[in-house]
Every structure is written in structure tokens, then in C-alpha cells.
Amino acid sequence: MKPIKVGLLGLGTVGAGTFNILRRNQQEIMRRAGRSIEISMVAVRNSEKAARLIGDTCVIVDDSFQVVNNPNIDIVVELMGGIEPAKQLAFTAIANGKHVVTANKALLALHGNEIFKAAQDKGVMVAFEAAVAGGIPIIKSLREGLTANRIDWVAGIINGTTNFILSEMRNKGLDFATALKQAQELGFAEADPTFDIDGIDAAHKATIISAIAFGISMQFDKAYVEGIRQLQAVDISYAEQLGYRIKLLAITKRTARGIELRVHPTLIPSTRLIANVEGAMNAVLVQGDVVGASMYYGKGAGAEPTASAVIADLVDIARMATADPQHRVPHLAFQPEFIGTEAILPMSEITTSYYLRLHVSDQTGVLADVTRILANFDISIDAMLQKATADESQTDIIMLTHQTQEKKLIAALEQIEKLQSVLGSMTRIRVEKLT
């Protein structure tokens, strides 16, 4: 069979990785795909630097539109990142009847609905395994491996930077700022780490996961996003004493009242396998009604793991290129005519358990006051820990609650914080048992 021709947009870390792996494992990939996959054109900002990297094995251009408008190219691989011009390039490629492979989670979380609609109308594929946890075939597992299941929920550690920082904070007792600085020095966090540490990157990925798990459209604007910037070392330590680890978890869950979609620091029982995912590794735990729990673990980022996902998509497209579009794996796992309309629940409506830390003056009756307020809101306590502080007249009270609705908890906290014996604001971190 004749080679399939690929145009590559961007030759940064992942682009260069994709180029190199396609060359290094050419034979192995050919043995699987049955035809060779050739990068015939690359669009870059700096064509001289690109020429030094990849030699004269393919045409190098500085105008990306030359790639998406090139009639000889079958598949466009978009690895530029960002919204524009990636979005316009994707639409142009689709309009020109090309398949698209992208690692661009922001683009899909924000504009996936229109992009998949355009691809559907044109009968081309948009593949995005690389957009979520590159080293783990989680998109494929959800879209194809678990098709027999009604998915109940998915919970994932899907941002390596924050997991690295949290692991360092726990293992070395560091505070957030120090751990972040180390992560930056080691290349695990970017100079501007906002997208990672504020949870936005994880929320983009969670939005994609929620769509393919439940057969709904992308609703990034409805996602609740809370990062790890505020997390204190003391809470990691108290959590540990209670038998929990704190992870930045992306959670999407089907409930009778709507779909939950949220990213926030989360206490997980330390006996759970996913609580033991350390460093920059990713893991996604899926609960399906037929298989029960299954977990997928691997590297989430980096040149080669992401390139692995890009190339797997290229092989898939090479294999499915001749299938009639109705028989291909649907973009969002479910056939377009069956995409549901379930709304994402507002955060105040979700139900979970909570870790609470109060700093109180050590006087009779404080605990009675606090627990009475919680009881008034039907919030019951699962575990408690009282810890002396340096100042003998003050103490830390740490509580784990049973499940309650977020808005009830917020209302209770408002009353508790007004108590005279409660000093400063309370710390509140959500708890998930993942069962």
C-alpha cells in the first residue's frame, strides 16, 4: 500500500519527538500499520533551526496554511498549542478533507463541539489521544475498550506538574513555593506555571474525558476548577495522619441530578492504588457498571509519551481511512445523533465529603459549638484529630465529614467562622473515597 502523507504543524518538543519516533521505529510501525507513515511537510517558525533538526528529509515551510492547503497531504498533525491560529488551521484542514491529529486539549475543551461537527459533516477524523495523558491510551480505552459500560465516574491524576509538586511537598515536607521552584528548576514546571498549578490544564482534559465518558458535549465553561496554590504543608501532614494523601484530582461523575465536572485538591485514602501514583506520573481510574474499577497509569507528558499517542492516532487513521465514516469510532465515543444534553451540575449542588481544619482558641465548648452547627446542617463527622500548636492557648481541630452537599457545607462554615473561638478562616479540602 502507498505511504500515508502527514503534514506537521510545529516542531517543538512533541513535534520533534513525533518526527524522531516515526523515523526511529519506522520498521516497527510499518509492521503494524501495513503501510508507511511519512511526514512530507513541516511548518515551523524558524526554518533554519528546523533544517538543522530534521535535515532535508521533508519540505520545511514557515506558513502553516501551506500545509493544510497542500492537496498531497492526507493527515495534518497540529502540535502548535494555543487557540489561534491552531483553530483556524484545524478548520481549514477539515474543510480541505484532511484528517486531523491534535494534542491540543485547550482547543478541544473550548471548541471541540464545532470542530467535531465540521469533521462529521466532512467525513474526516479528528483524533486526540495525545490531548489527555499521552503515555496512557485512555481515550481509546474509554471510547472503544469500555463500550459495554455505563460509565459511573472517572477520577484522574492528569497533570504531571502538580502531582510532582504534591509528591515533593509530602516526601520532603516542603511548602508549595519551594516545591514549585524545585519543579521549575528540574523542568517539571514551566516558567509561567499558571495553567498547571491552577488546575486549568487538568480541567481541559477532564472536559474531554467527561464528553467521551458520558456522551455529552464539551462544557469547559461549566467546569469547577481549583488548583494547588493555596495548599499548605500542614494539611498534607494531617491528611497523612488520618490515612489520606492529597492529589489534584479531576473528577467527572454521572449523578441523578446532572453531571459533575470538577478539578480540585482531594484527599484519597492512602491504601488506594491511585493515591500511590507519585512524581510526574498520571493515572486515570474509571468506574463502569460492568467492569467495576479499572485504572490506567503512565507518563502524562513529555516529548516521547505524547508522540506515542500522536503516532497511535496516525496508525488508527491509516487503518480506518478506507472505512465509511459511519463505521468509524465516533469522535465523542457516542454517535453524534445520540449525544446527550445532560447539564454539568453547579459546584454548590455536588455531594462529597470534606476535610476541615480549624484553628481555635483552646477553651471549653469550642468543639460543642462547631459540631452543633454542623449537625444543624445534617453534616456528620467521620473522623477527628486535635493537635497542639506552638502557642499553648491555641489548637488545630481537623475533621473529616461524611457526605454532604457543598452548599450546606459552605453555609455551615459561614456560621462556624463567626464563632469567637475560631481564629481566622477554615481550611476545607474535598475527600473522595473512590469506591
Add this chain to the structure above:
Amino acid sequence: MKPIKVGLLGLGTVGAGTFNILRRNQQEIMRRAGRSIEISMVAVRNSEKAARLIGDTCVIVDDSFQVVNNPNIDIVVELMGGIEPAKQLAFTAIANGKHVVTANKALLALHGNEIFKAAQDKGVMVAFEAAVAGGIPIIKSLREGLTANRIDWVAGIINGTTNFILSEMRNKGLDFATALKQAQELGFAEADPTFDIDGIDAAHKATIISAIAFGISMQFDKAYVEGIRQLQAVDISYAEQLGYRIKLLAITKRTARGIELRVHPTLIPSTRLIANVEGAMNAVLVQGDVVGASMYYGKGAGAEPTASAVIADLVDIARMATADPQHRVPHLAFQPEFIGTEAILPMSEITTSYYLRLHVSDQTGVLADVTRILANFDISIDAMLQKATADESQTDIIMLTHQTQEKKLIAALEQIEKLQSVLGSMTRIRVEKLT
């Protein structure tokens, strides 16, 4: 699109599970597959019992050949187990141009090469996700998710019965016989547990994994198989003290000298995620040159997890039915013309580390004698533990070796066992660091 018609052979645990899930999740599966999947004929031994189970929703017959010869059936699902008549039925179904879905690992490990050849010649698909770790889409991940990778090795806990027994032995300090009895009472082990505890079931699955990981034919007859029957509680305890857990591991590895394919009890560092896979759960760790390590975790057996895999295969076939055969995912991950000829290495040629336990009389010079013999065979020691026993004149010496070739170790052990101070035979368990 019109429904795809399925004929089911066998209505035991998995057959009934498949029937029930297809009914229970009919809507969810239709939303994904784009067409409905209908079981239109079931072959069973006891048709009255079957009628009570599934009502009159489809034709029930007691002659399986009526199913595989029925011109209205598109896909035959074989869930009878065993070699005959399953083998003849599979060949007849293929000859009649039907796709086949099977959970029969023994059939594939022993006769997969001929079955896939026949399917290839006829242009039909034989799908077998359910044959290995049903609750985990590991076949799909290896065949499709990791196509960019040259797979270095795969190591898996792929037999739930033995993992349950080993977990119980460790957690409760039980001996093998007691743990086995409990497992049988709880339904985790069969009345005749031979296939599970002697490692044969795991070896069938490992044979399938080795074929799709490395693009070689099935070579079950070359697999090394050692079960957990001989494993003693004391070694689980010593391993723990050295920082290891003992698991029945299926390992297949590409080396410069050939492919390793082996199933045996294995010490794994207890900090590894896979060492913490407990009870009847399965996990498969894959090392690829591009993604690095990735792990897949879930239920390995049981009606519903296996049915989940069977139905995922049905959806895949429904989707790929119209693709031309050259563009489908190849049965053994690699195109038939590119299946390699690498041989499985004899066990004596493999390289690994070892846990050794010697029972010795506590006299001067024993250790010097033992270590001198090991040194003569170039075997160096990584860690050692000496433990008093009830009899003060005797002691246990436990050693972990560095990597060596199995035949060297066997030769060294022969000499060591001849030492007068060494009492009885030595215990030897392989160690894998999995890095």
C-alpha cells in the same frame, strides 16, 4: 443501520453475563455502536434451564453447529471454553464467513496460529479481548494504543485466583493449603484449581500477550510455567522484610538473544505500584521504548468484566465490519506478512536476579563456603538476611543475588546443596525489579 446478529455458544457465567449486559445496557451500547447488537441464537447443553434464564427472546438450540452454520448470523461468540468442540466450531464459523469473538485463552494459546491464518484467508475477524484480563482493555492497548512503541517487556498479574491466595497468605500469614481452601470456599478458586495455581492459565494469557507485543507467533509449548503450590509462608515474610512482595508474574521480554516467556512466583519491590495489586485484581505493566512504563489495572475474571470485553469486541466488529480486511487491526497486532520468527529462549538461558533461602547448621565458615561457590559462578550478592530458627544450632540464610543467568545459578546451587552444613534443599524464587 440494521442490527448485527450474534450467535452465542455457551450460557454459563460469562455467556449469561454477556446476554444480560447486552440487554441492560442496550441503549448505551447502541448510542456508541450506531446499530443494535442482537443475540439471535444461543447453543446450550440444557435448553430448559436456558429458557428459564433468558426467556423466549431468541432461539435456543442444543447443537452448536446450528449456530455456526446459520446463514443469518454475523458473529459467533464462543464462550464454551476447552479445546474441543470449541476449536472445530471456530473453524466452521470462520469457513462460513462469520466473525468470531472468544474468551478462550487455551484455544488461542494452543491453536491461535492456525485460527488466525484461517480468519486471514477468509477475511473475517477473530477478536479476543476477553481472553486476557477481561476487565482491562489490554489487548486493545497493546494492539492499537502503543503502536508507536517497540515493546521491551510486559509483566502481568493475570490470574486472579493466585493473586487472591498470595494476598491472603501475606495479609493473614496463612500457609498455601489454608489460603487455597478459603479461596475455594469464597468462590475465588475452582474445585480443581490446577490450571490457576500451577500457572497454566497465566501462561496461556502470557503466550497471547507475547505474540501481540512482539509480533511473533503463539509459542505456548516454549513457555516456562511454575505455579505457587510450593510457595511457603516463611518466604513471603522474609521477602517482606527485604522490601519485596511475592506475586505470580507472567513475564515476556525481548532480549538480544531471543524472547523470554515465563510464569513463576516473583519478588517485586514493594514500592512498585504493581506489587500493591491485591486480592483477585489483575494488572499488566508494559515497558515501551517511547512511552516508558504504563500500567493497566482491573478485574481479570467474573461474569461481568469478561462480558464487558466480549461486548467491546462486538462493538469493534460492528464498526469495522465494512472496512476492507487489509485495513482492519491485524489479529496479532502486526500484519501477517511481518510476523517475526524470534524463538522463545529456553529457561536456562534467561537472565534475572534470585531470592535464595538456605537452612544451615550454625557453624563457622558456612557463609564463606556458600559465597565462594556463588563467586566462582560470577554471582554477586545484593542483600542478605540471617535469621535464627527455633533450633538454636540451625539458622536461615536469605540472600538476594544480582542478575545472573539461570543455568549458572542452577549449577551453583547444585554445589551449594552438597555442602555438609547446608541442610535440605534450597528455596529459590526469581526477583524482578521491573525497571
